[in-house]
Amino acid sequence: GAVVSQHPSRVICKSGTSVKIECRSLDFQATTMFWYRQFPKQSLMLMATSNEGSKATYEQGVEKDKFLINHASLTLSTLTVTSAHPEDSSFYICSAMGGPFETDTQYFGPGTRLTVL
Amino acid sequence: AQKITQTQPGMFVQEKEAVTLDCTYDTSDPSYGLFWYKQPSSGEMIFLIYQGSYDQQNATEGRYSLNFQKARKSANLVISASQLGDSAMYFCAMREARTGYSTLTFGKGTMLLVSP
Numbered sequence A: 001g002a003v004v005s006q007h008p009s010r011v012i013c014k015s016g017t018s019v020k021i022e023c024r025s026l027d028f029q030a031t032t033m034f035w036y037r038q039f040p041k042q043s044l045m046l047m048a049t050s051n052e053g054s055k056a057t058y059e060q061g062v063e064k065d066k067f068l069i070n071h072a073s074l075t076l077s078t079l080t081v082t083s084a085h086p087e088d089s090s091f092y093i094c095s096a097m098g099g100p101f102e103t104d105t106q107y108f109g110p111g112t113r114l115t116v117l
Numbered sequence B: 001a002q003k004i005t006q007t008q009p010g011m012f013v014q015e016k017e018a019v020t021l022d023c024t025y026d027t028s029d030p031s032y033g034l035f036w037y038k039q040p041s042s043g044e045m046i047f048l049i050y051q052g053s054y055d056q057q058n059a060t061e062g063r064y065s066l067n068f069q070k071a072r073k074s075a076n077l078v079i080s081a082s083q084l085g086d087s088a089m090y091f092c093a094m095r096e097a098r099t100g101y102s103t104l105t106f107g108k109g110t111m112l113l114v115s116p
Helices: none
Strands: A004-007 A010-013 A019-025 A032-038 A044-051 A067-073 A076-081 A090-097 A106-108 A112-116 B010-014 B019-021 B032-039 B046-052 B064-069 B074-079 B088-096 B104-106 B110-115
Touching: A004 A090, A010 A019, A019 A032, A019 A090, A019 A112, A032 A067, A032 A076, A044 A067, A076 A090, A106 B046, B010 B019, B019 B110, B032 B064, B032 B074, B046 B064, B046 B074, B074 B088
Parallel strands: A010 A112, B010 B110
Antiparallel strands: A004 A019, A019 A076, A032 A044, A032 A090, A067 A076, A090 A106, A090 A112, B019 B074, B032 B046, B032 B088, B064 B074, B088 B104, B088 B110
């Protein structure tokens, strides 16, 4: 299957700082990338969908000014958690999809565990 | 109403036995795709198997097969000959044509524990 990387895998930061998470598709061009959030023992919650070169589409209840998404190229999307607070502590996972067709699969990155102190 | 329902919060199976993880879905879209992902304790989501709504045959990938019963709206995952490394969280997910085949909706997951 296709490979998606995420960096960093783990980050600990102080409250009020901003954290950037990178998501890269390593062996395919991702027309669409997705950002999810997962709380312990829960399912994945879609935060936003981004297409290369256009603004991200955020799910209801997700603050776009707090979770900045940039999809600068067909292989890179970044999520910046601005002015992070302890309640933003979570597991963030990105996924990438190579095409818009029914059979196109979302491939997931390994996730980033964010802890805000 | 939940779009994806996984009724088994946890399942236990002995090594080398087969196990079925249940998944039912709800959609009025005639065109959709069903996916199963595995999430080990490390957190990564690993794609296992895909079934399209128009596929006539059940999907199979190695030890994984998807028991697709369209009329019942169920897409159960069957793992044959369980291995210790199969212990993980398993998520069923659906994607509908009305979302442009983009948005995946996940179930709550089933934790599978394989014992020696």
